[in-house]
Amino acid sequence: MTELLTAAQMRALERAEIESGAVTGLALMERAGQGVVDAIFAQWPELAAPLSADTEEGAAADVAQSRRRAMVLCGPGNNGGDGFVIARMLKARGWAVDTFLYGDPARLPPDARANHDRWAAENPVSLLVAANVQRAPRPDLIVDAVFGIGLTRPVPPEVDKALAAGGDGRAANLPAIRRVAVDCPSGLNLDTGMVQRGGGPVDPDFGRWPATVSMADLTVTFHSPKPGHYLGQGPALCGVLKVVDIGLGGDALERGMIGVPPDADRVRLVEPVHMGRPLPGRIWPGALIAKARHAGHKYDHGHVVVFAGGVGRGGAGRMAARAALRVGAGLVTLVCPPAALQENACRLDAVMLRAVRGPEHLGDVADDRVTGFVIGPGMGVSERTRGFVRSVLARRAGDRDWRDPVVVLDADGLSSFAADPKSLFEWTHARCVLTPHDGEFARLFPDLAPSRRGAMSKIDAVRAAADRAGCVILLKGADTVIARPGGGASLHAAAYDRAAPWLATAGAGDVLAGLIAGLSASGLAGDLFNVVEAAAWLHVEAARSFGPGLIAEDLTEELPKVLRGIGL
Numbered sequence: 418m419t420e421l422l423t424a425a426q427m428r429a430l431e432r433a434e435i436e437s438g439a440v441t442g443l444a445l446m447e448r449a450g451q452g453v454v455d456a457i458f459a460q461w462p463e464l465a466a467p468l469s470a471d472t473e474e475g476a477a478a479d480v481a482q483s484r485r486r487a488m489v490l491c492g493p494g495n496n497g498g499d500g501f502v503i504a505r506m507l508k509a510r511g512w513a514v515d516t517f518l519y520g521d522p523a524r525l526p527p528d529a530r531a532n533h534d535r536w537a538a539e540n541p542v543s544l545l546v547a548a549n550v551q552r553a554p555r556p557d558l559i560v561d562a563v564f565g566i567g568l569t570r571p572v573p574p575e576v577d578k579a580l581a582a583g584g585d586g587r588a589a590n591l592p593a594i595r596r597v598a599v600d601c602p603s604g605l606n607l608d609t610g611m612v613q614r615g616g617g618p619v620d621p622d623f624g625r626w627p628a629t630v631s632m633a634d635l636t637v638t639f640h641s642p643k644p645g646h647y648l649g650q651g652p653a654l655c656g657v658l659k660v661v662d663i664g665l666g667g668d669a670l671e672r673g674m675i676g677v678p679p680d681a682d683r684v685r686l687v688e689p690v691h692m693g694r695p696l697p698g699r700i701w702p703g704a705l706i707a708k709a710r711h712a713g714h715k716y717d718h719g720h721v722v723v724f725a726g727g728v729g730r731g732g733a734g735r736m737a738a739r740a741a742l743r744v745g746a747g748l749v750t751l752v753c754p755p756a757a758l759q760e761n762a763c764r765l766d767a768v769m770l771r772a773v774r775g776p777e778h779l780g781d782v783a784d785d786r787v788t789g790f791v792i793g794p795g796m797g798v799s800e801r802t803r804g805f806v807r808s809v810l811a812r813r814a815g816d817r818d819w820r821d822p823v824v825v826l827d828a829d830g831l832s833s834f835a836a837d838p839k840s841l842f843e844w845t846h847a848r849c850v851l852t853p854h855d856g857e858f859a860r861l862f863p864d865l866a867p868s869r870r871g872a873m874s875k876i877d878a879v880r881a882a883a884d885r886a887g888c889v890i891l892l893k894g895a896d897t898v899i900a901r902p903g904g905g906a907s908l909h910a911a912a913y914d915r916a917a918p919w920l921a922t923a924g925a926g927d928v929l930a931g932l933i934a935g936l937s938a939s940g941l942a943g944d945l946f947n948v949v950e951a952a953a954w955l956h957v958e959a960a961r962s963f964g965p966g967l968i969a970e971d972l973t974e975e976l977p978k979v980l981r982g983i984g985l
């Protein structure tokens with residue numbers, strides 16, 4: 418798993434390395450600039466050659482022979498300092514480079530100042546305003562080095578306009594302009610993945626984004642990715658994300674911790690990667706799939722009970738049940754109101770079926786050997802649902818907490834408590850997993866919803882929610898955040914080369930609830946938090962494996978292929 422560092426953690430790491438005498442800030446800046454330049458030529462090898470009329474691009478540009486040209490937009494901090502290093506390195510490769518600076522050179526921090534002065538001794542630096550940018554010759558490459566991890570407020574309107582003035586390279590009949598962002602497209606907050614608004618009017622052509630951030634084709638960040646590269650608007654704005662090593666040693670402990678929950682103050686990206694290298698799937702997530710250990714009979718792999726809705730509302734429960742069974746639960750029983758028994762009987766074979774009248778009859782259909790419940794999908798918001806939730810949560814194994822049945826609470830099982838979330842949190846315990854989408858999350862934790870939490874990141878919001886509920890919370894989305902009480906958190910990103918837009922389909926969440934229960938209900942299951950991470954990963958793998966046209970039912974049927982693919 419790759420550790421994601423906040424701006425403060427990145428700064429602390431840099432400071433510690435510099436104070437230890439292992440490296441100077443200037444050397445780090447040089448390596449950062451070099452890393453960006455290397456990434457540019459790796460991404461666009463064609464830029465290594467001069468623009469010539471012999472190439473398609475050159476012919477379009479109507480030039481006989483020309484030097485490649487870059488526009489480097491620099492800001493008032495060290496991100497701008499990286500920009501001046503990049504300008505110098507591109508010039509050394511024969512490029513024509515136009516540089517622009519926002520702010521007063523005399524107020525640049527020392528390392529940035531040194532690189533500015535070195536560049537400015539031989540080259541002009543223009544003020545970063547739209548008019549100057551527009552007047553400059555059309556470049557092959559725009560380097561956005563205005564703001565990085567030091568962004569503290571919305572981008573000022575004049576910088577906004579200047580960032581947009583460079584053109585997006587998509588104009589017809591003109592050669593492409595590639596945009597590379599240093600650390601991040603300026604304006605993106607790397608802790609939250611949000612664009613800090615207030616910098617200018619919303620441009621209708623940009624849809625839900627204000628015209629404050631120019632999307633990058635390539636974003637190059639240093640040492641470790643940051644949460645904002647994966648959260649919220651980050652993936653849509655960053656283009657391709659490249660992480661370059663700048664020789665900051667740092668604490669590799671978290672990266673080594675495969676199979677244990679994250680430390681309280683750390684966040685990790687859920688992926689089969691160990692110390693920066695790909696990890697064979699049979700080690701992760703394979704080690705968290707109990708049946709892969711070739712041991713046990715069906716009762717060792719748990720009995721999951723899934724609640725279904727009434728007549729005509731059973732699909733969600735059936736999909737969750739089938740997912741739980743496919744991913745490895747030994748037995749799965751669907752329980753439904755008596756009126757829906759016939760409908761469900763027509764649709765189920767391997768999944769067992771029982772009718773239950775009300776919460777007081779739960780004991781008739783679920784004995785003490787039930788190790789997992791899924792409750793909520795399709796059930797409807799009602800006192801009946803609340804009653805079932807309470808009776809399921811009351812099932813405890815005395816003082817042996819680790820033997821409490823796992824309870825996956827989703828959909829209406831959550832929304833039924835919107836009027837009084839506290840009455841739910843009195844019952845939730847450490848073996849519960851709440852799997853809300855944004856709307857359900859806002860109903861249970863209104864003060865932590867995006868509209869109310871201000872500058873707090875989605876990660877910190879889910880951490881606070883997990884503390885309040887005393888259980889694991891998985892907040893869904895392309896940026897799924899998982900947190901447990903005490904601060905441990907991870908981020909599962911269906912982004913970049915793991916994008917899974919086809920998952921935005923009705924019922925996909927029901928399948929996820931079933932996967933979590935099916936993996937965690939086994940008597941041989943590992944730590945609950947780790948199992949939830951694995952379920953989130955398998956869910957997206959199934960979507961990616963199936964691809965376009967996916968509907969929720971396909972996820973479960975694709976699972977055997979995914980499990981085989983990871984070497985089980």
Ligand SMILES: NC(=O)C1=CN([C@@H]2O[C@H](COP(=O)(O)OP(=O)(O)OC[C@H]3O[C@@H](n4cnc5c(N)ncnc54)[C@H](OP(=O)(O)O)[C@@H]3O)[C@@H](O)[C@H]2O)[C@@H](O)CC1
Nearest residue numbers: 431446449493494495496564565566567568569570571600
């Ligand atoms: N840390 C590392 O390990 C390494 C870091 N490196 C590089 O350094 C970058 C971080 O540098 P950084 O800390 O100087 O922050 P940066 O993003 O340049 O911005 C700070 C400046 O912007 C200003 N400012 C902020 N918001 C503003 C706004 N809306 N509108 C106007 N002004 C605003 C802010 O002003 P202030 O808030 O202080 O008034 C301050 O002057 C990092 O992203 C990476 O590229 C690499 O060289 C190698 C290793």
Ligand SMILES: Nc1ncnc2c1ncn2[C@@H]1O[C@H](COP(=O)(O)OP(=O)(O)O)[C@@H](O)[C@H]1O
Nearest residue numbers: 854893894895911917920921923924925926927
């Ligand atoms: N654009 C997307 N990219 C990746 N995953 C997504 C995307 N949109 C939704 N998902 C995932 O699909 C599932 C949808 O669940 P949910 O909103 O509960 O839908 P439903 O209630 O219809 O099952 C979640 O696991 C969520 O993370």
Ligand SMILES: [K+]
Nearest residue numbers: 561564599601
């Ligand atoms: K930047």
